[in-house]
Amino acid sequence: MNYEFATRMTDLTPSAVREIMKNAVDKDDILFASGNPATESFPLDAIREITADILENDAFEVLKYGISEGYQPLRDRLAQRMKDKYNCTQDFDEVLITSGAQQVIDMACRVLLNEGDTVICDSPCYMGALNVFRSYNVRIKGVEMEKDGLNIEQLEQLLKTEKNVKLLYVVPNFQNPTGITMSMEKRKAVYALCKKYGILIIEDDPYGELRYSGQALAPIKSMDTDGIVIYSGSFSKVLSAGIRVGFSYAPKPVSDKIILAKQVSDVHTNTFFQVMADRFMEKYDLDRHIAFIREIYRRKSALMIGAMQQHLSDCEFLIPDGGLFVWCALPKSIDMLDYCMKAADNKVMVVPGTTFTISPEYPCNAFRLNYSTPSDEQIVAGVELLGKTLRDYK
Amino acid sequence: MNYEFATRMTDLTPSAVREIMKNAVDKDDILFASGNPATESFPLDAIREITADILENDAFEVLKYGISEGYQPLRDRLAQRMKDKYNCTQDFDEVLITSGAQQVIDMACRVLLNEGDTVICDSPCYMGALNVFRSYNVRIKGVEMEKDGLNIEQLEQLLKTEKNVKLLYVVPNFQNPTGITMSMEKRKAVYALCKKYGILIIEDDPYGELRYSGQALAPIKSMDTDGIVIYSGSFSKVLSAGIRVGFSYAPKPVSDKIILAKQVSDVHTNTFFQVMADRFMEKYDLDRHIAFIREIYRRKSALMIGAMQQHLSDCEFLIPDGGLFVWCALPKSIDMLDYCMKAADNKVMVVPGTTFTISPEYPCNAFRLNYSTPSDEQIVAGVELLGKTLRDYK
Numbered sequence: 001m002n003y004e005f006a007t008r009m010t011d012l013t014p015s016a017v018r019e020i021m022k023n024a025v026d027k028d029d030i031l032f033a034s035g036n037p038a039t040e041s042f043p044l045d046a047i048r049e050i051t052a053d054i055l056e057n058d059a060f061e062v063l064k065y066g067i068s069e070g071y072q073p074l075r076d077r078l079a080q081r082m083k084d085k086y087n088c089t090q091d092f093d094e095v096l097i098t099s100g101a102q103q104v105i106d107m108a109c110r111v112l113l114n115e116g117d118t119v120i121c122d123s124p125c126y127m128g129a130l131n132v133f134r135s136y137n138v139r140i141k142g143v144e145m146e147k148d149g150l151n152i153e154q155l156e157q158l159l160k161t162e163k164n165v166k167l168l169y170v171v172p173n174f175q176n177p178t179g180i181t182m183s184m185e186k187r188k189a190v191y192a193l194c195k196k197y198g199i200l201i202i203e204d205d206p207y208g209e210l211r212y213s214g215q216a217l218a219p220i221k222s223m224d225t226d227g228i229v230i231y232s233g234s235f236s237k238v239l240s241a242g243i244r245v246g247f248s249y250a251p252k253p254v255s256d257k258i259i260l261a262k263q264v265s266d267v268h269t270n271t272f273f274q275v276m277a278d279r280f281m282e283k284y285d286l287d288r289h290i291a292f293i294r295e296i297y298r299r300k301s302a303l304m305i306g307a308m309q310q311h312l313s314d315c316e317f318l319i320p321d322g323g324l325f326v327w328c329a330l331p332k333s334i335d336m337l338d339y340c341m342k343a344a345d346n347k348v349m350v351v352p353g354t355t356f357t358i359s360p361e362y363p364c365n366a367f368r369l370n371y372s373t374p375s376d377e378q379i380v381a382g383v384e385l386l387g388k389t390l391r392d393y394k
Numbered sequence: 395m396n397y398e399f400a401t402r403m404t405d406l407t408p409s410a411v412r413e414i415m416k417n418a419v420d421k422d423d424i425l426f427a428s429g430n431p432a433t434e435s436f437p438l439d440a441i442r443e444i445t446a447d448i449l450e451n452d453a454f455e456v457l458k459y460g461i462s463e464g465y466q467p468l469r470d471r472l473a474q475r476m477k478d479k480y481n482c483t484q485d486f487d488e489v490l491i492t493s494g495a496q497q498v499i500d501m502a503c504r505v506l507l508n509e510g511d512t513v514i515c516d517s518p519c520y521m522g523a524l525n526v527f528r529s530y531n532v533r534i535k536g537v538e539m540e541k542d543g544l545n546i547e548q549l550e551q552l553l554k555t556e557k558n559v560k561l562l563y564v565v566p567n568f569q570n571p572t573g574i575t576m577s578m579e580k581r582k583a584v585y586a587l588c589k590k591y592g593i594l595i596i597e598d599d600p601y602g603e604l605r606y607s608g609q610a611l612a613p614i615k616s617m618d619t620d621g622i623v624i625y626s627g628s629f630s631k632v633l634s635a636g637i638r639v640g641f642s643y644a645p646k647p648v649s650d651k652i653i654l655a656k657q658v659s660d661v662h663t664n665t666f667f668q669v670m671a672d673r674f675m676e677k678y679d680l681d682r683h684i685a686f687i688r689e690i691y692r693r694k695s696a697l698m699i700g701a702m703q704q705h706l707s708d709c710e711f712l713i714p715d716g717g718l719f720v721w722c723a724l725p726k727s728i729d730m731l732d733y734c735m736k737a738a739d740n741k742v743m744v745v746p747g748t749t750f751t752i753s754p755e756y757p758c759n760a761f762r763l764n765y766s767t768p769s770d771e772q773i774v775a776g777v778e779l780l781g782k783t784l785r786d787y788k
C-alpha cells in the first residue's frame with residue numbers, strides 16, 4: 001500500500017526530546033532533556049488517600065462516561081480560584097477540563113484556525129505548540145524573546161502587516177524554553193495590541209504557580225474585559241503529569257466551540273483524576289503543596305545555576321525566577337547541534353535549541369536544560385560534563 | 395468581541411444524546427438514550443486491588459509523563475491478543491494506546507484527510523464518527539445498512555464515481571445505532587473493494603466482544619494482508635468507560651503518523667489506567683469477565699426485545715446478537731421527531747434517528763434504544779410507556 005497522508009502532516013516531525021530520550025538507554029545517562037516534574041513533588045500520600053475514598057464512595061460515578069465539559073465541582077473550584085487568585089472576574093468566562101494543557105492549545109486552534117491563517121508566537125517557542133500550529137496548515141510568525149518578554153515593536157509590525165492573523169500564543173511565566181517572564185508593562189502592551197487588532201490570545205501558563213523568586217505578576221487574562229484571552233492551566237506540574245488533567249478558562253462563545261471539538265477528539269477527560277484534582281483542592285492545602293514544590297525547584301535551580309556559573313562561564317544564560325528550565329547560549333564559535341551530540345556522547349542529554357525554532361533552519365546557538373527531573377548529584381555531575389564538553393573544543 | 399470560528403466548526407452540532415440527557419433532570423426519567431455500560435459490568439473489586447498495587451509499587455511510574463505510543467506492556471499484550479483471538483498476524487501492524495476509541499477515529503482522520511476529500515461510512519452512522527468527519531471539512535457519503543451490513547453495490551458505485559475517496563468507516567459488529575452485524579461474505583467484499591480502489595478502512599469495533607448470541611465473525615483486520623485496515627478497540631465496554639483507554643492496531647506507516655498527531659493532541663493517554671488495563675489482562679481473566687458482561691446484556695436485551703414485541707409490535711426492529719442498542723423503526727404514519735419528544739414528555743428518553751444520519755434532513759423514521767444503562771424495571775416500564783406514546787397517536 002502506498003500511503004498518502006494529509007498535507008497537514010508534512011511539517012510534523014517527531015519531538016527532538018523524545019528522540020534524545022530514546023537514545024538515553026544507559027542507566028548512567030544524565031537527563032537534562034526531560035520536562036518531568038521532580039518525583040518528590042507528587043503528593044503521593046494524598047493521592048493514595050483520595051483514591052481509596054473515590055473507589056469506596058464514588059466508584060461508579062468515575063467509571064462511567066462523563067460529559068465533555070468536565071467534572072462540574074472541579075470546574076467550579078477552578079473558576080473560583082481564577083477569581084480569588086488572579087482577580088479574573090468577568091462573567092463571560094468559564095472553565096473546561098481538558099486532557100492536559102496540550103489539549104487546550106490543540107482545541108483552541110481547532111476551533112479558530114483555517115488553513116492559511118497566521119499564528120504569532122514567542123520565538124523560540126514551546127515545540128508542542130509549534131507542532132499544533134503546523135498540524136493546522138497555518139503560517140507561523142515568531143516574535144523575538146527579550147529579557148522581559150516579547151519584542152513589542154516586532155509584534156505590532158506583524159499585526160499590522162501579516163494577513164489573517166487569528167491568534168497570538170504566549171507563555172508569559174518562565175517560558176519554555178527560555179525561562180523568561182514577561183514584564184507587567186509588556187503584558188499590558190500585548191493585551192492592548194491584540195485588542196486593537198482583534199486577535200485572540202492563548203495564554204499558556206503551565207508553570208505560573210512555580211515561582212520561587214521575585215513578585216508574581218497578574219496573568220494577561222486578569223485584564224481581559226473584552227473576552228479575547230484563552231487561559232490554559234495544568235495540574236501536570238502541581239499534582240502529576242501522567243494524569244493528563246488541564247483546563248481552559250475562556251469566553252463562553254469560544255468554550256462552547258471547544259466543547260464540540262473535545263467531543264470529537266476524546267469525548268471527555270478521564271473522570272477519576274478530575275475527581276482526584278477536585279478532592280485535592282477541597283481537602284488538602286493546594287497552596288501549601290505548591291509552596292513545597294517551589295522550595296524543591298528553588299534549590300535545584302540554584303544548584304544548576306551555581307554549577308553553570310562554575311563550568312559554563314563562557315555561555316550566556318538568564319537566571320529564571322521559576323519554572324523548570326534554563327536556556328543556555330553557547331559561544332558563537334561553537335556549533336550548537338554538534339555540541340549537543342558531543343554532550344550526549346559524554347552521557348548528558350540536553351535539548352537543541354532548534355527544537356523550539358519556527359523552522360529548523362532558524363539560527364539558534366542555545367540549548368535547553370531542565371533541573372526538575374535530575375537528582376542533585378546528577379545536576380552537579382551533568383553540568384560539569386557539559387563544561388568538559390565545551391572545553392574539549394579548545 | 396466578534397468571534398470568527400474555523401469553517402470546520404460550521405457543521406458541528408452538539409450531540410443530540412447530550413441534549414436529551416440534559417433535559418432528563420427528573421429522577422423518574424427512564425434513560426434509553428445513553429450508551430453507558432451497565433454499572434454491574436465494571437470489575438470493581440479487581441479495579442480496587444490493582445489500584446492499591448499500582449500506588450504501592452509503581453506510583454512514580456504512572457504519575458510522570460509517559461510516551462505517546464502508550465504503555466509498552468499493554469501494547470504488547472493487545473498485539474498478542476489480536477494475534478491469538480483474531481488471527482491478525484501481519485508483522486507490519488502495531489498497537490497504539492489512545493484516549494478512548496473516539497481518538498482512533500479522530501487521529502486516523504487527522505493524518506489521512508485533506509479538506510475536500512471524501513469519506514464513505516455506514517448510513518446511519520455513529521454520530522461521534524460523523525462529527526469527526528465534519529470537523530475535517532470532508533465530503534461524507536453514506537452506504538445504506540442492510541440486515542447483513544453495507545449495501546455492497548452502493549459501496550462500489552461510490553468508490554467508482556466519487557472523487558478523492560480516502561477512507562471507509564465501518565462498525566461491523568452490532569453497529570451503533572442499528573445493532574446490525576456485517577456478514578462474513580460482506581466483510582470479504584468490503585475488503586476486496588477497498589483493496590481494489592486503494593482505500594483505507596477504519597474498522598471500529600467497540601462492541602465486538604459483547605456478542606451474546608450467534609457465532610463470532612473474524613474482523614476485516616484479520617484479512618488485511620495489504621495494510622489497509624486501521625482497527626479500533628476499546629476498554630470502555632469491558633473495563634470502564636470513564637478511564638478513556640482505547641487502542642488502534644494499524645500498519646506501522648499509519649501508526650507512525652498517528653503518534654505524531656497524538657503528541658500534538660494530548661501528549662499521551664493517562665498512564666494509570668493503561669497500567670490498570672494491562673494488569674487486569676495479566677492477573678485476571680479478561681475473557682471470563684467478558685463472558686460475565688455478555689450474560690448481563692443477553693438478559694437485558696431479551697427483556698427489552700420481549701417488551702418491544704408486546705408493546706411496540708407496530709414497529710420494525712432487528713433482534714441484535716450483541717452490543718448495547720436496538721434500532722426501532724416507527725410506522726410510516728408517525729413523525730419520528732415528534733414521537734421522540736412525546737416519549738420524553740412521557741419520561742422516556744430515546745435518541746432520534748436523525749442524530750445518526752449524514753445530514754439532519756435525511757429521511758429517518760427510526761430511533762435508538764439502549765438496554766445496558768437502564769435497570770430491568772426501567773426497561774419494562776420504559777418500553778410500556780413507549781407503547782403508550784405510540785397508541786396515543788391513534
